[in-house]
Amino acid sequence: MQQRPNSSRRQFLGLAGGAAVLGVIPIVTVRPAEATPAMLASAIQSVTGGATVRTGKVKLDIPPLVENGNTVPMTVSVINPMAPEDHVRSIHVFNEKNPQPNIANFHLGPHNGRAQVSTRIRLADSQKIVAIARLSDGSFWSASVDVVVTLAACTEEVI
Amino acid sequence: MRFSGAIAVALLIAGSVFAAEIPPAERRSGYDFMKPDTRAMQDEDTANPGMLWVLDGEALWKRKPGAVNKACADCHADARTSMKGVAARYPAFDKATGRPIDLEQRINSCRTSHQQATPLPFESRELLALTAFVARQSQGAPIETGTDPQLAPFIARGRELYLQRQGQLNLGCANCHDDNWDKRLAGSAITQAHPTGYPLYRLEWQSLGSLQRRLRACITGIRAQAYDYGAPELVELELYLMSRARGMPMEAPAVRP
Amino acid sequence: MASALINVPAKAKRGDIIEIKTLMSHIMETGYRHMASGEVVPRDIITSFTCRFNGNEIFRADLFPAIAANPFITFFTTATESGKFEFEWIGDQGFSETASASIMVE
Numbered sequence: 001m002q003q004r005p006n007s008s009r010r011q012f013l014g015l016a017g018g019a020a021v022l023g024v025i026p027i028v029t030v031r032p033a034e035a036t037p038a039m040l041a042s043a044i045q046s047v048t049g050g051a052t053v054r055t056g057k058v059k060l061d062i063p064p065l066v067e068n069g070n071t072v073p074m075t076v077s078v079i080n081p082m083a084p085e086d087h088v089r090s091i092h093v094f095n096e097k098n099p100q101p102n103i104a105n106f107h108l109g110p111h112n113g114r115a116q117v118s119t120r121i122r123l124a125d126s127q128k129i130v131a132i133a134r135l136s137d138g139s140f141w142s143a144s145v146d147v148v149v150t151l152a153a154c155t156e157e158v159i
Numbered sequence: 160m161r162f163s164g165a166i167a168v169a170l171l172i173a174g175s176v177f178a179a180e181i182p183p184a185e186r187r188s189g190y191d192f193m194k195p196d197t198r199a200m201q202d203e204d205t206a207n208p209g210m211l212w213v214l215d216g217e218a219l220w221k222r223k224p225g226a227v228n229k230a231c232a233d234c235h236a237d238a239r240t241s242m243k244g245v246a247a248r249y250p251a252f253d254k255a256t257g258r259p260i261d262l263e264q265r266i267n268s269c270r271t272s273h274q275q276a277t278p279l280p281f282e283s284r285e286l287l288a289l290t291a292f293v294a295r296q297s298q299g300a301p302i303e304t305g306t307d308p309q310l311a312p313f314i315a316r317g318r319e320l321y322l323q324r325q326g327q328l329n330l331g332c333a334n335c336h337d338d339n340w341d342k343r344l345a346g347s348a349i350t351q352a353h354p355t356g357y358p359l360y361r362l363e364w365q366s367l368g369s370l371q372r373r374l375r376a377c378i379t380g381i382r383a384q385a386y387d388y389g390a391p392e393l394v395e396l397e398l399y400l401m402s403r404a405r406g407m408p409m410e411a412p413a414v415r416p
Numbered sequence: 417m418a419s420a421l422i423n424v425p426a427k428a429k430r431g432d433i434i435e436i437k438t439l440m441s442h443i444m445e446t447g448y449r450h451m452a453s454g455e456v457v458p459r460d461i462i463t464s465f466t467c468r469f470n471g472n473e474i475f476r477a478d479l480f481p482a483i484a485a486n487p488f489i490t491f492f493t494t495a496t497e498s499g500k501f502e503f504e505w506i507g508d509q510g511f512s513e514t515a516s517a518s519i520m521v522e
Contacts, residue, residue: 063196067346067416071362071484073196082494098482105478106491112475113433115492119477122446122483123476150346210488211441214419286518301464365485 026137030143035101039092043101047092053132058091058143060131069149074149077116078133078141082108088115090134097127123149181337181351188355188407189415192348197362201414209360209412212284212367214293221286225276231289234273238296246294247302247409250398252309258311258391259398263290263369281388287367291358293409302355302409305402317399320392326383332396347350347416353404354397356413367412370397418442419465422503424517428495436467436475437490440513446481462507465489470499495521 035043044113061075078088087110093103106117117134123129130144190198204210219342220231220238236240250259253268260268266289267278279286305314321332335344336352343349357370364372371393375385423437440462447459459481467475475491487505503515 063194065194067194067197068362070365073200095482099446100480100482102478102480103482104480107476107478109474111469111494111496112492114492116492117477118488118490120488120512122482122484205421205437206437206488208439208488210421211419211486214421215441279505362484 005039015110018079035096035098037096040096040130042096044092044130047105047134051138051140053140053142055142056135057141058131058147060093060129060143062129062145062147064146065150066123067150068124071120072147072149073118074121074129075116075118076106076143077114080115080133080135080145082110082113082115084110085136086139087136088112088133089136090155091115092115092132092134093121094130094132095121095123095127096129098123099124103129123147124148160232181340183221183406184250186353186404186407187351188353188410189350189408190356190413193414193416197414197416200360201356201410202294207360207412207414209358209367212288212358212360213289213295213412214234215284216290217297219289220292222334223274225274227273227275229274231269231274234235238293242293242296244297244300244303246290246297246411247300248304248306250304250310250394250401252307252331258302259310259394261370261394261397263371264292264389264394265294266290282338282369282372287358287369290369291367291412293356294409297409298411300409301406302401302404305398305405310398310402313395314399317397320396321399326378326381328381332377349367352400354400355407356415357402359413359415362414362416366404368401418513420499420503420505420513420515422502422515422517424519426518427520427522430495430497431458432495433492433513434519435490435492436501437488438465438467438503438515439486439488440465441486442505442507442511444481444483444485445489448481458509460508460511462487462505462511464504464506466504466506467491467493468502468504469493471499495519497521 002056053076057079059077059079061156062072066072074093076091076093078091080086080088082088089107090108094101095103103121104119108115126148128146130142133144134140190201195364200206223230246262249262249265252263253260263281263286266286270276271278320406324331325332332352335349340351354370358367360367371388374393378385417442420441421439425434425447428434442462443460443482444462445457447456449457451457461483462479462482465477465479465487466473474493477489479487498521501517501519505511505513
């Protein structure tokens with residue numbers, strides 16, 4: 001039922017090239033400032049304002065063992081109606097060990113029909129991912145998943 | 160260091176018997192080694208980031224870059240018909256140089272001779288885009304590279320390179336990709352090294368890349384000095400690998416971890 | 417060049433919940449990587465993605481460096497009437513791109 005993709009082409013603003021330094025290295029070598037559990041807690045706090053976050057309603061799909069931490073498919077869905085009087089207002093996704101704790105915020109409303117979003121994320125290391133949904137009644141619900149990021153062999157580091 | 164452990168294991172397994180070629184019936188594309196999530200990225204055009212390069216290539220196909228004001232489309236018309244199956248025959252014998260050239264080199268030779276334009280640098284977005292657009296027209300077609308008898312000595316040389324041990328780890332391609340393709344190296348499946356999907360989107364690169372880029376990374380991985388882009392050795396390796404994959408379907412632009 | 421791929425069904429029945437898939441060319445440079453010289457590679461990411469239908473915002477995402485290169489975002493919406501989806505990506509260093517797709521709702 002899907003149509004052939006429409007495409008839009010624009011002038012690109014320039015692409016980083018860079019000489020490649022090659023070698024057998026872990027996926028991510030530069031990890032200057034790992035987010036800490038405290039940073040994760042504070043990022044969550046800034047969304048919830050200190051309100052109680054209950055476990056449930058949220059489903060977080062990430063492969064438990066990912067092939068490459070640079071591009072990890074992720075789907076978050078919230079089991080909740082999407083009606084004007086009761087709907088999901090936003091979904092917030094956080095991580096524990098990337099340099100910063102935020103991954104994405106998704107803003108939704110009743111017109112979405114289904115509270116489900118997918119994207120691809122970067123994970124610097126094996127870690128916990130947390131998704132929090134804010135409902136129209138002001139309540140917060142969450143799910144978390146532990147993801148194992150394996151080290152690839154024969155990787156190259158660009159730049 | 161977890162890595163030195165992985166390398167030590169690789170050295171042990173590589174130290175034993177000499178390469179045994181993979182029987183045709185047992186050949187498997189890198190796609191077969193991937194997890195379902197990664198396969199899903201390749202399976203659908205709007206999920207496959209490689210298609211972004213294909214779109215760029217489609218635009219470049221109609222652009223007139225050189226002094227004679229000619230676009231690829233002016234000679235080759237609709238690539239969907241004119242380029243169908245072409246990438247499945249590369250690298251191919253080039254009469255002008257008396258050597259095999261790969262698809263990127265063919266595009267550049269067209270640019271310099273017929274369009275009077277400057278050649279595009281290896282791994283530039285434009286060259287990858289044009290290559291991906293041309294290769295895409297062969298998606299699903301069986302690989303036919305190497306049937307031209309003039310290629311025989313170059314395929315033989317590619318095979319020699321494939322078998323030759325080199326670098327500080329003293330490994331040849333075959334030690335991993337013929338003898339140990341069913342095993343893993345650190346977190347990665349070793350695979351059989353059939354280049355069915357190039358240029359392809361590698362999650363590690365977060366970009367499209369050529370077979371030459373992949374070969375260079377592999378050569379550096381065994382701690383040998385990688386050949387320069389465009390070096391005859393790399394083209395001979397490409398040629399051998401493509402002829403070794405003869406009959407397997409083209410997947411470009413593939414997705415790999 | 418920056419290409420985008422948009423996947424929207426061409427037709428839907430009123431009340432159908434449809435999936436919209438988007439893929440945008442972008443390097444998503446994190447700002448946490450260093451060059452061999454030690455210099456930090458400046459951050460260059462898409463920070464915001466918005467979808468409007470017939471002028472009204474129906475979906476918005478704030479993106480961070482943890483989003484992979486060439487951002488892929490999918491979401492759902494209820495088909496209510498025929499019209500046009502407009503997509504907008506905004507980011508660092510003046511990045512701003514748009515794309516659109518139409519739907520026929522019966």
